[in-house]
Amino acid sequence: SAVISQKPSRDICQRGTSLTIQCQVDSQVTMMFWYRQQPGQSLTLIATANQGSEATYESGFVIDKFPISRPNLTFSTLTVSNMSPEDSSIYLCSVAGTSGGGAGYNEQFFGPGTRLTVL
Amino acid sequence: DAKTTQPNSMESNEEEPVHLPCNHSTISGTDYIHWYRQLPSQGPEYVIHGLTSNVNNRMASLAIAEDRKSSTLILHRATLRDAAVYYCILRDYGGSQGNLIFGKGTKLSVKP
Numbered sequence: 590s591a592v593i594s595q596k597p598s599r600d601i602c603q604r605g606t607s608l609t610i611q612c613q614v615d616s617q618v619t620m621m622f623w624y625r626q627q628p629g630q631s632l633t634l635i636a637t638a639n640q641g642s643e644a645t646y647e648s649g650f651v652i653d654k655f656p657i658s659r660p661n662l663t664f665s666t667l668t669v670s671n672m673s674p675e676d677s678s679i680y681l682c683s684v685a686g687t688s689g690g691g692a693g694y695n696e697q698f699f700g701p702g703t704r705l706t707v708l
Numbered sequence: 709d710a711k712t713t714q715p716n717s718m719e720s721n722e723e724e725p726v727h728l729p730c731n732h733s734t735i736s737g738t739d740y741i742h743w744y745r746q747l748p749s750q751g752p753e754y755v756i757h758g759l760t761s762n763v764n765n766r767m768a769s770l771a772i773a774e775d776r777k778s779s780t781l782i783l784h785r786a787t788l789r790d791a792a793v794y795y796c797i798l799r800d801y802g803g804s805q806g807n808l809i810f811g812k813g814t815k816l817s818v819k820p
Binding site for chain 2: 593620622624631632633634637681683685696697698699700701702
């Protein structure tokens with residue numbers, strides 16, 4: 590299994606500023622994922638981050654708005670840049686790892702999320 | 709990934725069984741059926757997964773229709789802690805390193 594922590598757990602930010610969210614995993618993982626969950630909605634994938642390469646962004650998300658770093662196999666950051674109230678969401682970090690789901694099953698583990706409010 | 713359809717919400721009484729349905733009529737032969745749930749104020753967590761045969765684990769059972777166009781997650785005795793949003797997700801196991809694509813899920817309420 591994988592235990593994921595995120596910092597900060599929540600923040601209130603002013604419009605036009607940027608916030609960097611940290612994700613720390615207790616084991617080495619190849620792929621890390623960043624999701625956004627807008628109020629009352631399901632999770633939407635922002636990007637996939639592999640160590641040593643550029644992140645791959647999903648449609649509707651761009652690097653200038655959501656730059657991602659992946660300096661090693663246990664850590665990643667997501668920055669929400671030039672924030673507006675529409676960026677108010679929960680941001681979740683996720684990794685895939687083996688688990689009791691069966692031999693070789695790649696269960697996806699999620700962090701507790703960072704609740705961001707933009708005023 | 710093929711699409712799934714789930715009811716928006718369901719209610720259950722505590723200590724009674726709960727059957728959460730999922731329709732996936734366009735499922736492909738290599739798609740596995742995964743269930744995750746998201747408790748309030750937490751990230752999603754794995755519940756169960758299967759391909760063709762029914763599956764049981766300590767959390768739940770998964771009943772898969774013979775034609776694989778639908779499945780049912782079964783919680784044998786609902787507790788208040790089972791109140792969550794349950795997501796039915798299809799993913800090609802051949803792409804097992806890939807991410808999960810979440811639909812809207814079913815919000816389960818459990819009454820004492």
